[in-house]
Amino acid sequence: MPHSRRQFLTSGSSITLLTLMAASGLLGPEAAAAQWNKGAFESKNMEDLVRTLGGTAPQRSDDIVFVGPEIAENGAVVPVEVASRLPGTDSIALLIEKNPNLLAANFAIPAGTLPEIQTRVKMAETCNVYALVRAQGKFYYTAKEIKVTVGGCGG
Amino acid sequence: MANPMRIRARADGDIVQVRVLISHVMETGLRKDAQGELVPAHYIQLIDVTYDGRIVLSAEWGPAVSRNPYLAFKFRGGAPGGKVRVTWTDNLGETQSYEASVE
Secondary structure, three states, X not given: OOOOHHHHHHHHHHHHHHHHHHXXXXXXXXXXXXXXXXXXXXXXOHHHHHHHOOOOOOEEOOOEEEEOOOEEEEOOXXXXXXXXXXXXXXXXXXXXXXXXXXXXXXXXXXXXXXXXXXXXXXXXXXXXXXXXXXXXXXXXXXXXXXXXXXXXXXX | OOOOEEEEEXXXXXXXXXXXXXXXXOEOOOOEOOOOOXXXXXXXXXXXXXXXXXXXXXXXXXXXEOOOOEEEEEEEOOOOOOEEXXXXXXXXXXXXXXXXXXX
16 A cells, blocks of 8 residues: 555654754764664674674784683573773674574673673574674674584574 | 562772673574474663763674673773663563662
């Protein structure tokens, strides 16, 4: 069914209102940033993901510290920790090579927050886990293989 | 839910360590239940942490974050008594927001 004129007017005016609110500063930067990046979560490899996030050619870096278990007995709960020593780090992402979605989580680190994150993720099977860091507009990563005894995605 | 979110924020000098435990199923949409039916995806997508109204961490999550998510990080410029607020929104549009005082 084609859109009715009223629907068109309604949707049109709400977009205009949002634009006006954004322009006038009624929506703060956090409102503008509160968008889930579907494309990033659908990326199949790191190059695609970095491109989706607006960068190119991630480089391996020893200034990213990734802490995780050698062997995760339960793939449903794998504790991971990432710390970046790269100056100007403003985002830290966790990538799990053989999961259905490569990207597990992406953290935005504002000025004043330490570039260190701890969380827990699910892993389908033994594979490399990457920490992907953006610092001063460039992307860097480190990798660690975590062996999984029981995968965390079935059930 | 008896305990939907636990927030611990502890100051050490001007650095505040925040630890958050959220109660959420974090269903991937790929899991089958006992009857063999797919359990629909239900997971937190956006999470924001503020300190006295200023964003100190924000994140986008996919379904690979574990059930009952845990998150820990540190920020500078906090003091005991300040308010740490955690707000999340999931893929079904549900949202929750809780606040705790820095110890």
